[in-house]
Amino acid sequence: MIGQFLLSLISGIFIGGVAGFLGSLMLSKRMALAAGPLGHLALPGIAIALIYGFDISLGAFPFVILGVVLIWFLERKTRLPMEALTAVVFATGVAIAFFFLPIDQAEAALVGDISKIQLNEAIFSIILCAIVFLICQKIYPRMTLINVSEDLAKARKIDVKKYNLIYLLLVALIVALGVKIVGGLLTAAIVAIPAVSSRNLAKNLAQYKLLSLSFGTISAALGISLSKCTTLPAGPLIIVFSAFIFLISVIFQRGK
Numbered sequence: 001m002i003g004q005f006l007l008s009l010i011s012g013i014f015i016g017g018v019a020g021f022l023g024s025l026m027l028s029k030r031m032a033l034a035a036g037p038l039g040h041l042a043l044p045g046i047a048i049a050l051i052y053g054f055d056i057s058l059g060a061f062p063f064v065i066l067g068v069v070l071i072w073f074l075e076r077k078t079r080l081p082m083e084a085l086t087a088v089v090f091a092t093g094v095a096i097a098f099f100f101l102p103i104d105q106a107e108a109a110l111v112g113d114i115s116k117i118q119l120n121e122a123i124f125s126i127i128l129c130a131i132v133f134l135i136c137q138k139i140y141p142r143m144t145l146i147n148v149s150e151d152l153a154k155a156r157k158i159d160v161k162k163y164n165l166i167y168l169l170l171v172a173l174i175v176a177l178g179v180k181i182v183g184g185l186l187t188a189a190i191v192a193i194p195a196v197s198s199r200n201l202a203k204n205l206a207q208y209k210l211l212s213l214s215f216g217t218i219s220a221a222l223g224i225s226l227s228k229c230t231t232l233p234a235g236p237l238i239i240v241f242s243a244f245i246f247l248i249s250v251i252f253q254r255g256k
Helices: 004-028 032-041 043-052 056-078 082-100 103-111 119-148 150-155 160-182 187-201 205-229 234-255
Strands: none
Touching: 004 119, 004 160, 004 187, 004 205, 004 234, 043 056, 056 160, 119 150, 119 160, 150 160, 160 187, 160 234, 187 205, 187 234, 205 234
8 A cells, every 4th residue: 555655745746847848938928926816816716626525636626727727818809918917816825715714723724734645636636737747848938939929929820729628728737736735825836946946947938848847746756755754845945945945946046
């Protein structure tokens, strides 16, 4: 039987690594902080999952995906910036969550708790991470071109609206998985910090993607491992290790 700690560690490594990889794309699109509002949007689903005792990621999925589709639709109709629409939608989600979020279980909702992950949940998380990674890798060149110039992308016959929707759905999936390890409060950090650390050190796009994935993986592994040895929650520890890696990257950047 696979130990509980090993399940937590493997799941966290996959989620952290893919979050960092997707974060490298979100940073170039100036959307790295959008994962935070989307994580807050997951709170109503997390609250329902806690009340009825099922996986918080499953509770988060419909709310985050609904929010992403709504943001995508409003962006098309209003031409307002995506980050502004994200703020509007997430604020509504947070307000709804406070109507029925169990106070005694608020910590799990806000900072996550991967230590109790079950085998079926771990398998589901790993498979979904693999799917997100493969799709992200496939659309990465087109999304990079869209980020540089939508007009140029359209001239190359790239369906910008379709790829933006796919990209947002990938963000929604990784946010829903991220709440399992860092909760609805800290999801922006697991995608943003590995990416900015990587940008400080990478010399080309291939290094940038690889380092983003590696830093996300390392932070998750260290945070979950230290949590096992202490009474501290894994979510905040993952963020602290990720921030420490960022500080190291700043030092090495100045040294170059």
